[in-house]
Amino acid sequence: MMKAHILYVEDDQSLSFVTRDNLELQGYQLTCCHDGQEALAVISGADFLFDLCILDVMLPHVDGYTLASEIRRRDPAVPIIFLTAKSLKEDRIQGLKLGADDYLTKPFSMEELQLKIEIFLRRRHVVSDPLPALTKLGTLVFDHENLLLQDARGDERRLTQKEADLLRYLLEHKNQVVRRSTILEELWGEDDYFLGRSLDVFISRLRKYVRPDNRLRIDTIHGVGFQLVCPD
Amino acid sequence: MMKAHILYVEDDQSLSFVTRDNLELQGYQLTCCHDGQEALAVISGADFLFDLCILDVMLPHVDGYTLASEIRRRDPAVPIIFLTAKSLKEDRIQGLKLGADDYLTKPFSMEELQLKIEIFLRRRHVVSDPLPALTKLGTLVFDHENLLLQDARGDERRLTQKEADLLRYLLEHKNQVVRRSTILEELWGEDDYFLGRSLDVFISRLRKYVRPDNRLRIDTIHGVGFQLVCPD
DNA sequence: CGGCGGTGTTAATGTGCTGTTAACAGTTGT
DNA sequence: ACAACTGTTAACAGCACATTAACACCGCCG
Secondary structure (H helix, E strand, O other): OOOOEEEEEOOOHHHHHHHHHHHHHOOOEEEEEOOHHHHHHHHHHOOOOOOEEEEEOOOOOOOHHHHHHHHHHHOOOOOEEEEEOOOOHHHHHHHHHOOOOEEEEOOOOHHHHHHHHHHHHHOOOOOOOOOOOEEEEOOEEEEOOOOEEEOOOOOEEEOOHHHHHHHHHHHHOOOOEEEHHHHHHHHHOOOOHHHHHHHHHHHHHHHHHHOOOOOOEEEEEOOOEEEEEOOO | OOOOEEEEEOOOHHHHHHHHHHHHHOOOEEEEEOOHHHHHHHHHHOOOOOOEEEEEOOOOOOOHHHHHHHHHHHOOOOOEEEEEOOOOHHHHHHHHHOOOOEEEEOOOOHHHHHHHHHHHHHHHOOOOOOOOOEEEEOOEEEEOOOOEEEOOOOOEEEOOHHHHHHHHHHHHOOOOOEEHHHHHHHHHOOOOHHHHHHHHHHHHHHHHHHOOOOOOEEEEEOOOEEEEEOOO
């Protein structure tokens, strides 16, 4: 299985250092941030979805709760563990309501953190997924189930079924050349001149939709078909 | 949708009563035991798997830890929440190592327990939402059991069974796109043109009913279905 | 370089899907 | 039998979307 990718947001540098060391030693791939804004930028800019987030509640600029709901907006399923100095019941409840999956009170033991991380990661691929299957497309988040395409700023665009199907098809064959005729057979069921022109119209629209991430392109392979080009 | 089946093992009868009442009100199906042996018998005898287990650590005859590993032997994936009087770090860590997924220290608040239950059930998708008799829908209160919808001013509207079923279905999938065909299959049992038009009539009515709260919308996803949009 | 077929893009078009109201039919209770 | 209530069908208006049209452009072939 892939190394689990963990986002860790903590403004206390010395604690952050220790924790990072420990978790990396456990074989996790860590991305550390020191304030909420940085974290948001990292999430928006990443080409992948994190497997788990560990957030300090007290952060400069953007507090942990706000950060958590921003993260949830982009990936409703990712487990979030809050770190907090307070251990008041009301704070815990507030945090759980706002989307935390678990709570750890500072000072915490590394062992306990590791155990809690394992608990959530263990379940990561067991999920039978009625939660929308989200796909990262560069910095965009594509939700085929809900026909939604979200850009790095969090703006959502609603797609039609055909648009979503075509985008998914290209995504399933990203960085590969797909033939016009294959797409038409696959998504339209037949292949004639006019449906071909229809396909062109759709490609044109998708190009507009993916423009927010300028590393994404849909290349034309003249006389053959198209190729969705994207990093990773 | 299936009610979530929860095993609750607790030897303190008065606490057990309160908790049971609360959780059943939330729409969970509870099986209560008062010691470890009874719990083991129940698990062995049941012809279904529990969706979640809540175990007191201090139990007569068989302690919570032993019980937990027995449960795990039968169902390695079921989430287990421990209830404990102690809140020592060593105890928590010990518990987590032995297969607990979360820990709650007595005395605990019912709200926190409910939230923690939800966190684990959500991930298993046993129930995307438990179906409490009363559900808040923005400022409205929806009582599916009694077919009542109450607005912010306290005015009550009586719903028909189908209206209530449809509203509940949308609520169970709020902020998700639900397909016409799925709704029809689920609530009407079949999917043809006329039933589809019937569905439109019902959606039209529900739109009227939820208008008192202008943050609530039922969006049409052309050619696909509907989406109940509501805050939180 | 010149032509032709393939493609990009925008706008117009028409079909099918949806919103809504009202009539209708079936059921229940009186 | 009647009234009240519920779900379905009808009818018509309105809209969204896939398709078609139109025109500009490009790249490959001679």
